[in-house]
Amino acid sequence: MSLRYAILGLLSKEPATGYSVTREFKYRITHFWSAHHTQIYRELVKMEAEGLVRSKTIRQSDFPDKKVYAVEEKGMTLLLHWLLQTPEKKETLSMKDPRLLRVSLLHLIDIDQSMAYLASYRDQHKSAQKEIKEWQSVHLESLNNEQFGEYLTSEFAIRYMEMWSDWCEWATSVLKEYKKKGDLNETQHVESDGS
Amino acid sequence: MSLRYAILGLLSKEPATGYSVTREFKYRITHFWSAHHTQIYRELVKMEAEGLVRSKTIRQSDFPDKKVYAVEEKGMTLLLHWLLQTPEKKETLSMKDPRLLRVSLLHLIDIDQSMAYLASYRDQHKSAQKEIKEWQSVHLESLNNEQFGEYLTSEFAIRYMEMWSDWCEWATSVLKEYKKKGDLNETQHVESDGS
DNA sequence: TGACACATGTAATAAGTTACATGATTAT
DNA sequence: ATAATCATGTAACTTATTACATGTGTCA
Known part of the structure; x- marks a missing residue:
């Protein structure tokens, strides 16, 4: 509503x-x-x-x-x-990100496939960040009061994109290590010792 | 779907x-x-x-x-x-965050009110982050393959909460400065020089 | 000639929320 | 007594998406 x-x-x-x-x-x-x-x-x-x-x-x-x-x-x-109005009743945030859903289930698919997704997510956010910066430099040259909120939220967006791409790189490096050790998507049965 | x-x-x-x-x-x-x-x-x-x-x-x-x-x-x-399936058609992310909507319109309300909101948002994310860390320590002690995706996404959540609370603090400090200078929520008519 | 931007919309369907209902057990 | 948790659901409603439709002008 x-x-x-x-x-x-x-x-x-x-x-x-x-x-x-x-x-x-x-x-x-x-x-x-x-x-x-x-x-x-x-x-x-x-x-x-x-x-x-x-x-x-x-x-x-x-x-x-x-x-x-x-x-x-x-x-x-x-x-x-x-x-x-004070937002007592926690406002419905309704985050629904199919990309993270995918990552949460990455053990079900090929590890290289997962890394490919992460790479494309990273690029997506990098270029999105670039766009916001460009938008900022065009629309927010001289700040007036009305634009102040947008300045804050666009900064949020830049940080959000930064966080996303950083996380993608971190996740990729973690996956790389696991791939070397062969822990993922391989011989999952060796771990269960008895059941 | x-x-x-x-x-x-x-x-x-x-x-x-x-x-x-x-x-x-x-x-x-x-x-x-x-x-x-x-x-x-x-x-x-x-x-x-x-x-x-x-x-x-x-x-x-x-x-x-x-x-x-x-x-x-x-x-x-x-x-x-x-x-x-390759996510060619950009998957609907449908971000709907009323908190950021509010911030984007903060020039319409009192500056102290805005800062109060930012403070509560900050606390919200701080405690949410704490909860995720606790969840991690309980559920992700010894990683198995099935939990690997959740390890990555919970790390995402932690970084997300971190980003949020950092941004809240940044935004608060920016607002504080503007308040000192009296740029916001005051004599907005002095700027329009002619129209 | 076909695609694309402008500009607005209807109809049908899918997804999501709110209010309400039931019925047991446990904690305060 | 009252509320809370467990557990499942229906009915009514609101919101969101998809497919389709219309019509003009511009660009390749």
Whole structure:
């Protein structure tokens, strides 16, 4: 139920279309929020029905019409209320990372395969980090108050990516050692002494 | 659609009940997977209908009956297939962290409030890290092949928590400085020079 | 000619959450 | 008594994803 807060948060900075909200989620704040475009369009319609936002259809000659949404007072009040409420009931984090799921089961597959995955995960995060840094240097040259939160969260993202790639390298080195010793994916029966 | 892989992964280590699967998700692999108990029960029923797992009802004298699920060959094949398929289509990560959402909008609220949030987030991750370390020392004393993946992912979790609390401290110090300078949450109108 | 970016959406399905229900035992 | 843990589930609901649809302009 906090998709709407994410949307309101974006709209509070400047009015936007469903399309541009989707784009922002996709290219900028993937590290803490994501949503599918159909979901965003539907939510925006619902929010307008509830009087939280208001749309204005802009006619364009070179492109199809677009609907620009802006936050209404009621929406701003709701957003502020959410921001201020003490998060007693632990907010649903719902981490669901299939990559880590895979790693947790790596004893079931080939060790070289596992290392290949780790290498690609590492590259993914390295390049993601690079992108964020580039985004920072473009959008966060001169900080104003509105951008301050984004400065903090983009720094979070950089550290997160750093942590990921460091961990990948660490895990790879650990796997390499185990491979040398032949502990993994080999003769698993020698360990069970009796059962 | 990868909830079933998470469940199959747990069952592949040892047969379990819906209840214990829920418990494992909750206390052990929260950092990369989570699911509600009703969802797990439903999924298990569906999976049994599809022949991926098989249940056995165990009568208990002191407790109500329980249904222990074990992976069938078909389920194991499916799991292995999923593990081996190259993840070309970027797997849906769907990060949804309301805490970071809040931080990204911290210019809308009081700066002391923001710092209070950061402090509690820091504590949360500190204690979560402690719990994982304790879990490690209990469950990962002598590593066998099956536990190897969990060793890697629990190390990930520890680093993740470390990163989080470090970032909280960094963000707090940055906010402190800004507070001194009075840049945030004060006289935002002085900046706009003309518009 | 086909793909891609712009821009918006419907319909169908899958996934996830909340509220509620049952019924025993153990701890406070 | 009351709450908590064990153990399983149904029903109702909300949220999220996929497939599909439409239509224009630009680029290779």
